[in-house]
Amino acid sequence: MIQSGDDLPQIILDSLDEAGITLEDGDILVLAQKIVSKSEGRLVNLAKIVPSPRACELAEKIQKDSRLVELILQESREVLRTRVGTIIVEHRLGFVCANAGIDHSNVAGDGTLQEEWVLLLPEDPDASANRIREQLETVSGCRLGVMIIDSHGRAWRNGVVGTAIGLSGLPGLVDLRGEGDLFGYTLRITMIAAADELAAAASLVMGQAAEGTPVVHVRGFPYHLREAKLQELLRPREQDLFR
């Protein structure tokens, strides 16, 4: 039940304390986007949004609230595809997702009709992860990783999976080139999206509905921690065969 302005790192530290967990070097905290966005005051009252003509036109075409479409367009660099109810965009943060990651679910306004409020993604999730990590590291004295995740749809496959949208202190990609395999071959697979694998794992633990487990504590991440940005997980559009 995070509110705008809440001290999220302190809340996480208190929760770890309650759970009897002492942070150690190499631990990673995975945070649901929602709690980060809420703490950063990213709730928007739809009633105050005036849709542009472009938003109105698209909204009619896909049968969606024109004010919500306006926000989706504001949060995006480009519309890639549309279908009824859904706009697949390149988000201003660089990743491809549905409806710019804007969320009705689990969002409470300040007494106003709740359906009128929506939650935008954090302004800069890498920076959010950095900030949170810094505070957690200062208090714990440990070298940590922090990741912010959301649930994203995929091309080709049904259903959503937990996906990284912001990183601090852990690799997005792990490069296996030069490692060789059991028989000393050249590896077919050379780059593992380790952060996305961890995001999916954490998402399983979080659940999606009413369970309310928005922070997952990870110990034993099998790859070397290092500084990284989400960018390394994003395929440059000129190399993307599926845009």
Place this chain on the structure above:
Amino acid sequence: MIQSGDDLPQIILDSLDEAGITLEDGDILVLAQKIVSKSEGRLVNLAKIVPSPRACELAEKIQKDSRLVELILQESREVLRTRVGTIIVEHRLGFVCANAGIDHSNVAGDGTLQEEWVLLLPEDPDASANRIREQLETVSGCRLGVMIIDSHGRAWRNGVVGTAIGLSGLPGLVDLRGEGDLFGYTLRITMIAAADELAAAASLVMGQAAEGTPVVHVRGFPYHLREAKLQELLRPREQDLFR
């Protein structure tokens, strides 16, 4: 070091025994595609493949071994995209992947030059998972899930992630519609690709290079186990905006 004809379920049972693990109802075993394919004798000697004219033409275009291209085409329903070294296909099993999942890595032939051998995916991974599960359930007396995974690239994002290619006894998708969230809203996210989230989690534990951890034992999967096929994870092509 699995060989064709090996009794994979028995090897898994022996390994669990050695590790001091007793299977319980609800446990899931996640298997790397490689060991399943090897046990099923899916190694192919490239030296015995005669490429078709179509394979030769494509091989020249993308600078790839024409015999390997021939196998990729044989294992695929359709070529979706090509670039140097890579053919993105709809596999005959229905999913989209690079090079039909055919693998040079970690493959040993029978004394022949190893580079000449490649490993195809299992003939029918759902059926393989069923078979393995049946034997594990008979011996253990427990209700289990079995999943076979491979590492797949994605549209839009760099790096590969562990992905389900065969299922038995666990859901591919989990439908959250009607669950409601903390505030009783309609959920934005309604279908979770739970099997793929678990595949990614298991892949993290397996690693990709020389570690050799091809089976992951999962306890505490948070969703209800049920009968399912991989099919439910595959988006029908007419609903896929990114083909």
